Amino acid sequence: MFAESPIKRRKSTRIYVGNVAIGDGAPIAVQSMTNTSTTDVAATVAQIKRIQAVGGELVRVSIPTMDAAEAFKLIKQQVDIPLIADIHFDYRIALKVAEYGVDCLRINPGNIGSMDRVKSVVDCARDKGIPIRIGVNGGSLEKDLQEKYGEPTPMALVESAMRHVDILDKLNFTQFKVSVKASDVFLAVGAYRELAKRIDQPLHLGITEAGGLRAGAVKSSVGLGMLLAEGIGDTIRISLAADPVEEIKVGFDILKSLRIRSRGINFIACPSCSRQEFDVITTVNALEQRLEDLLTPMDVSIIGCVVNGPGEAEVSDIGLTGARNMSGYYVDGKRQKERLSNDDLVDQLEKRIRAKAAQLEQKNQIKVKQVS
Numbered sequence: 156m157f158a159e160s161p162i163k164r165r166k167s168t169r170i171y172v173g174n175v176a177i178g179d180g181a182p183i184a185v186q187s188m189t190n191t192s193t194t195d196v197a198a199t200v201a202q203i204k205r206i207q208a209v210g211g212e213l214v215r216v217s218i219p220t221m222d223a224a225e226a227f228k229l230i231k232q233q234v235d236i237p238l239i240a241d242i243h244f245d246y247r248i249a250l251k252v253a254e255y256g257v258d259c260l261r262i263n264p265g266n267i268g269s270m271d272r273v274k275s276v277v278d279c280a281r282d283k284g285i286p287i288r289i290g291v292n293g294g295s296l297e298k299d300l301q302e303k304y305g306e307p308t309p310m311a312l313v314e315s316a317m318r319h320v321d322i323l324d325k326l327n328f329t330q331f332k333v334s335v336k337a338s339d340v341f342l343a344v345g346a347y348r349e350l351a352k353r354i355d356q357p358l359h360l361g362i363t364e365a366g367g368l369r370a371g372a373v374k375s376s377v378g379l380g381m382l383l384a385e386g387i388g389d390t391i392r393i394s395l396a397a398d399p400v401e402e403i404k405v406g407f408d409i410l411k412s413l414r415i416r417s418r419g420i421n422f423i424a425c426p427s428c429s430r431q432e433f434d435v436i437t438t439v440n441a442l443e444q445r446l447e448d449l450l451t452p453m454d455v456s457i458i459g460c461v462v463n464g465p466g467e468a469e470v471s472d473i474g475l476t477g478a479r480n481m482s483g484y485y486v487d488g489k490r491q492k493e494r495l496s497n498d499d500l501v502d503q504l505e506k507r508i509r510a511k512a513a514q515l516e517q518k519n520q521i522k523v524k525q526v527s
């Protein structure tokens with residue numbers, strides 16, 4: 156029962172990272188980055204697969220050395236999700252991973268060195284259809300910009316990004332996206348707002364080094380939420396000092412909150428109080444864990460009593476309203492004759508939610524068939 160998001164997306168050009176469309180109205184892609192040693196091929200492949208299993212659509216891999224580039228070749232052969240190579244300074248690494256099938260190069264043209272080297276990377280990217288991501292970071296601003304602005308400011312970040320953009324413009328290369336990340340929410344938001352006015356290319360959003368799981372998720376939600384609500388942003392990464400899998404989950408939760416993308420269950424649950432007729436918190440936590448694998452978008456409301464239960468259930472795909480011993484059960488907003496015993500709510504709800512998800516999936520397939 157998802158309502159349309161009222162957000163009007165910023166118009167941008169379109170690029171493709173592998174088979175993932177970015178910009179020009181394409182769904183906002185959720186990405187993460189591996190934190191294994193890239194030369195440990197088995198560990199990196201396993202982590203990429205875990206990221207993909209929870210819905211990750213793009214994965215960035217750090218390539219600091221030629222050994223890592225050789226490992227990248229093996230990694231690329233074992234995964235089927237677009238990979239972005241993170242490269243600093245060494246243009247030869249960029250050429251090497253391009254040869255090995257990289258889907259996007261995260262490299263700043265202004266940091267490559269001589270124009271000949273820049274041109275060799277850009278020509279190679281053009282020939283192979285590989286887009287570039289320019290990535291400016293508040294923590295590594297050029298010295299002269301730090302002196303000019305006194306400290307990292309939104310304008311300093313934008314000026315840095317525009318230097319790289321200008322190089323690509325001169326080489327007539329348009330297939331790029333840009334990020335201007337900072338660990339400070341206002342700094343990042345200010346920079347993205349300004350950059351959005353200056354270029355037409357897609358923007359990759361992130362609040363960099365946001366922190367651990369809870370604080371980082373909150374900081375990212377605030378920063379990215381402000382930008383996404385204004386229609387700014389085409390891909391996102393939640394930068395957490397945590398398992399990359401969590402970055403994907405938080406990313407989708409942010410998009411879900413803004414009704415930009417719906418993926419998996421949107422739980423509506425009350426915080427519970429002494430009126431609750433069953434243990435709301437335990438029930439919701441258990442269901443969240445058990446149903447992590449479900450990708451079908453649906454609203455499920457789990458409310459402890461009749462104060463708010465019926466109202467929420469009436470706008471949910473599945474709803475539960477706490478009542479003594481046997482709770483009220485709703486499907487498609489309609490109250491069912493059947494009531495669910497409070498003794499084994501988790502088992503009963505899991506079964507019913509899975510059945511409903513299968514039904515919704517089938518409906519979607521029929522719709523797709525009719526359209527095609």
Ligand code: SF4
Binds near residue numbers: 428431463
């Ligand atoms: S819906 Fe009922 S149980 Fe839940 S917080 Fe409100 S009053 Fe308490």
